[in-house]
Amino acid sequence: xxxxxxxxxxxxxxxxxxxxxxxxxxxxxxxxxxxxxxxxxxxxxxxxxxxxxxxxxxxxxxxxxxxxxxxxxxxxxxxxxxxxxxxxxxxxxxxxxxxxxxxxxxxxxxxxxxxxxxxxxxxxxxxxxxxxxxxxxxxxxxxxxxxxxxxxxxxxxxxxxxxxxxxxxxxxxxxxxxxxxxxxxxxxxxxxxxxxxxxxxxxxxxxxxxxxxxxxxxxxxxxxxxxxxxxxxxxxxxxxxxxxxxxxxxxxxxxxxxxxxxxxxxxxxxxxxxxxxxxxxxxxxxxxxxxxxxxxxxxxxxxxxxxxxxxxxxxxxxxxxxxxxxxxxxxxxxxxxxxxxxxxxxxxxxxxxxxxx
Numbered sequence: 047x048x049x050x051x052x053x054x055x056x057x058x059x060x061x062x063x064x065x066x067x068x069x070x071x072x073x074x075x076x077x078x079x080x081x082x083x084x085x086x087x088x089x090x091x092x093x094x095x096x097x098x099x100x101x102x103x104x105x106x107x108x109x110x111x112x113x114x115x116x117x118x119x120x121x122x123x124x125x126x127x128x129x130x131x132x133x134x135x136x137x138x139x140x141x142x143x144x145x146x147x148x149x150x151x152x153x154x155x156x157x158x159x160x161x162x163x164x165x166x167x168x169x170x171x172x173x174x175x176x177x178x179x180x181x182x183x184x185x186x187x188x189x190x191x192x193x194x195x196x197x198x199x200x201x202x203x204x205x206x207x208x209x210x211x212x213x214x215x216x217x218x219x220x221x222x223x224x225x226x227x228x229x230x231x232x233x234x235x236x237x238x239x240x241x242x243x244x245x246x247x248x249x250x251x252x253x254x255x256x257x258x259x260x261x262x263x264x265x266x267x268x269x270x271x272x273x274x275x276x277x278x279x280x281x282x283x284x285x286x287x288x289x290x291x292x293x294x295x296x297x298x299x300x301x302x303x304x305x306x307x308x309x310x311x312x313x314x315x316x317x318x319x320x321x322x323x324x325x326x327x328x329x330x331x332x333x334x335x336x337x338x339x340x341x342x343x344x345x346x347x348x349x350x351x352x353x354x355x356x357x358x359x360x361x362x363x364x365x366x367x368x369x370x371x372x373x374x375x376x377x378x379x380x381x382x383x384x385x386x387x388x389x390x391x392x393x394x395x396x397x398x399x400x401x402x403x
Contacts, residue, residue, distance in 0.1 A: 076291040080244070082124060083206040089214050092128075094118045098137060105161045106343065107350035113137060114167040116160065123203075123210045130183040131176035131211065132156045134163040135220065144225035144368055145172040145215050147208060147248075149234025149241070155182030165358065169365050172221060176211055178233075179203045194288075201292035204237045205244065212247050224375055225249060227364060230256060232317060232342070236294055239325060243300030250305045250367040252360045255314060255342055257321025258295040258328055260286050268316040268342065295328040302330025307363050309336055309356050316342035334363075 095118040102111050117133040136143060146166055150158050156175040163173045177184045179200050186196040208228075216223040228251040230238025235256025242251045257263055264282050273281075306329055310322040319337075326335045338356045340349040 112164040134173045142222040148175040149230040152233035239294040240297045243297040257317040258325030298328035306333040311340040
């Protein structure tokens, strides 16, 4: 009997040590979660395809024109790990252009920018996007454990891959390195909020149907109605435990002073209004939230016109922010240039070369 008690005691101690080790490992993994970003790593960009797109496309049931150049390329984000991406550019360039980074939703891929880029390019923006891990050219094959590992990695990889994309864009001869913006949709808005907090090279962000507080988001009707109750009870605490470190509410205050525009659906059953309000309230200033009478995009066909209106109004906001930034960045140069002109109206050469230098 004493021998059995001794064995049980050592088994208990062993279990305790294993649980403690796992807990300490989790603490360390969370502490270093976003650390895997190295701006000094060579980008090694490789262009795969360049084509001009001129045909119209139907987006959320609405036909939209397209006229832009599409560049398919890849870049190195971590040693030995390449990220496939798309860069959409105006066909006719008149100097360096601003660029919008688009973070796609959880089930989308980089190709979605071919559907939405038309209006942005018409306003003079370039647009770039990349396949997040588990999507597009980066789908993960293998066991449930491999899928769970990729799911845990996806937020930090999305954020750090976006930072490396900014590194690339700032080296591009046709992109204005001082006018880089972000549009994130759904999962891209959730991760985009954290990215905006970390990355001050982003000058304004539009977060479309995003939310915060993982526990609240997992109770969304679109999830609970399509998941057996027993599975939801088991899976929810596991997912919260795994992914709490990626919840944007812990980083959102750091978005200040970058301007944020939240575009949310008042009837959204996937990223609920409650989750949207939580993220908005967590974010730093300046910020603005607008509500639209829509379901989560893609869940209700009749919402198409309202979704397009939402996107167009977001673009108008971004154009306004870009115009303000241009004035702040370059207005003083133009003013100085004009002040250098001779008072003689017939003298056509500026005395100051600040504009060209």
